[in-house]
Amino acid sequence: MNLFLLLLVELQEATLLVWRAVRHPFRRPLYWRETVVQMDTIGFGTLPIVLLAGFFIGAVLALQTAGTLRSFGAQNYTGRLVATSLLRELGPVLTCILLAGRSGSGIAAELGAMCVSEQIDAMRALGTDPFRKLVRPRLIALMTMAPILTIFANVIGIVGGLVVAITFLQIPSSVYLASAREALNYDDLWGMFLKTGVFGLIVAIVGCRCGLRTRGGTVGVGQSTTTSVVVSIVLILVSDFFLTRLILTLSGTA
Amino acid sequence: MAKKKLSVLDLRIGLMTLVAIMVLVATILTISGDLNPFRRELIVRTRLSNVDGLRPGAEVRLSGVKVGKVQRVLLLPVPESTDAAQTVELELALEPIIDGKPAGERVRQDSKVILGSVGLLGDKVVDITPGTLRAAPVNDGDLIGGASETTIRQIISGADDILANFTTLSDSLKQIADKINRGEGTVGRLVSDAELYNNLERTTAEAARLVQEIRTGQGTAAKLIGDPRLYDDLDAAIRRVEKLLADINDGRGTLGKLATDDRAYLEVVAVLERLDRTSAKLEDAITRLERGEGTVGRLLHDDKLYRDAEQTLAGLNQLLAGLERGEGSAGKLLRDPQLYDNLTETAAQANQLLIDFRQDPKKYLTIRLKLF
Amino acid sequence: MGEYAIEFQDVHLSFGTQKVLDGISFGVYPGETKIVMGGSGTGKSTVLKLVLGLLKPDSGRIFVDNEDITDFSESQLTVMRQKIGMVFQEGALFDSLSVYENVGYRLFERGADEEEIEETVRRMLRFVNLEDAINKMPAELSGGMRRRVGIARALVGNPKIILYDEPTAGLDPPTARTICELAIKLRDLEGVSSLFVTHRIQDALTLADHHATIGDNGEVVIVKNPRGQTETATTFLMLRHGKVLLEGDADTFWNSTDPYIRTFLELD
Incomplete structure (x- = not known):
């Protein structure tokens, strides 16, 4: 099978995966507990690193852009630049890449290990649908936690920029915050939700897919984990481009 | 994974989600301009012939102080003749209370609306002059007059020559001063x-x-x-x-x-x-x-x-x-009477130039702003 | 066709280019234990997976409890699987759950209440003599104990068909014997139909030459069959190169003239 067919098969499998996970949304059992556990693991567990990364990204952004802006006499726009960059691009993309690295690989490893030790088969033998019990909670968790984590990342990023602005750039906090506030608009908001939703979906699908088709023992698990991270990140970046284009077109600023 | 641990997890996620939602709500309210969506704004209308790219959401100022936003920009129906002054109507949403006084009292019937631009990037703002106490206060929906102000662009385009001449004049003066300083020329020698x-x-x-x-x-x-x-x-x-x-x-x-x-x-x-x-x-x-x-x-x-x-x-x-x-x-x-004549002549010319300049600066000053 | 608990009709299955099952046909009567033998990698586990519907055949038909499951959808299979219990190689316990949660898995999923679950789990663990391990984690158990817990888990819900996937592989003789005795108990006291996949002839001997009865005190006793009398409820299925080499009762097996089988028997 050549590459193209392979991709097609993968696409089909991924679609099937999602379909099996989400169909009959109201049929028992609903697996609430699993979903909550996943949301906690993914959301709360990734929160510290998201906050840390967000803070420093905001700080670096402010540091880098202030210099350039100053040559236009526009350093008071720093807040606006930091806020816009975070809201539109860095917040969603970086948060979801962190999620891919942390949660996506975790999912792939966990499901992969279960797969090679026949636990998935056992689950099916015992009458449980692994898609509904394993995949769906993770899917829901990722798609809900990604926007929430991104919001945290954006806020802390703006704060990071603020700290730098006050300490190193001699920009008063009121100026920074006022110009950051100017940057907020509805288009960026719904764009952020769209992006994080799609990225969360990608991380979940890739992680589960890689996990569930692991073959070959511990080596296979390692490979699945690596593949899941790499593919997630690549897909996130590629789709980011197209989503950005879409958002800009729809919001009329393309 | 006993059941009791579930409540802790629940709590943490719930908290996170709550915080995120609050941030979101605050953001939305900030975008819509005010934290209190229930305030009644004062709407003031004006008509202009050209709004030069002004968009809804642009700042509205009173004597330079921000007091509201442009709410709507409406094109009026096509006028009868080509020299109609007003083709665009602006709706300006002002804060109901400006610095303690109701907005209606701050803006009077004889206030004028001027368009301006801010900063190097040319953001458009609307400035309202305060008017005088002689005129009545403004009510919701009233129409006030508009005037167009020259924008930087116009100044730039009209004032080209002045700077060039100014440069030339100052160059000459500079030369003379140099000579005097060095002790060259008649006066120079005399002085030095x-x-x-x-x-x-x-x-x-x-x-x-x-x-x-x-x-x-x-x-x-x-x-x-x-x-x-x-x-x-x-x-x-x-x-x-x-x-x-x-x-x-x-x-x-x-x-x-x-x-x-x-x-x-x-x-x-x-x-x-x-x-x-x-x-x-x-x-x-x-x-x-x-x-x-x-x-x-x-x-x-x-x-x-x-x-x-x-x-x-x-x-x-x-x-x-x-x-x-x-x-x-x-x-x-x-x-040498000639020298004296020259000096006198020069003095006279300088005088004349200054008079000319004062009368019509535009002829002499050119500001050429070249932006990268 | 109506009398079999499990029936395969001319089943073919290939993985990629490798043909694993090449026209397999057999039947398992209710209450019968069919011992499926063959060298490693001859598709024995595959047969079990086909019964469960975890795999689908390329061609042929499969019947479980008089139903043609060959084209069943996942949801139909889920229903059908309630009647089957499978014991996996290595036990395949869920390592993030305790023994209690593992064994009671089916009941947890069904949403039964705590008391019923606990009572059932304890009963099953008593059957496999592991009641003390009820709160341990799978990682704390030995291989043999894990298999036994696996059996206990498979038994919850009282399935009529039990599938054993090399349950004695890698175990020392005494532990292996314990496992076989459990199978004997199930066969003779509970009347389950089963497919017992193994490549060890000792298991075959144990299963064929013993039966379980209730002793005088009411407890279960494993008794060796009198000489010359073998269990009629135990049959053999020998697979080689994806084909059925032999299907028959114990005597047919012991007295077979096929050189491959003789090698198998003599390896003992």
């Missing part, structure tokens, strides 16, 4: 060259002494009297001086012109005062001379002075001859 003055001073001093000696008929002076050659020289010198004075009197030559000019008189007075002081010193010296003290006393018995005087007179003669011929700085000054 102390030597001339020193010469004049010395000459005057010597002359005074000489005269005194002649009067007292002593020593060298006697010789002077006895020596016809010296007398002839002196005679010639005196004659020249006479002629000079005659010139001056008639107003010929630069010096003459200067003499008829008040300013020059004042300066001469100053010089004379100096001379006065100098002759005072001289008297002192002569006294000593009479008492036979000092060098001069000796000089009276000394040939040297005679010889010196001879030389000095010769020098003086030369100087005066030179002056008469119009050599050297002072000579040129004395003899």
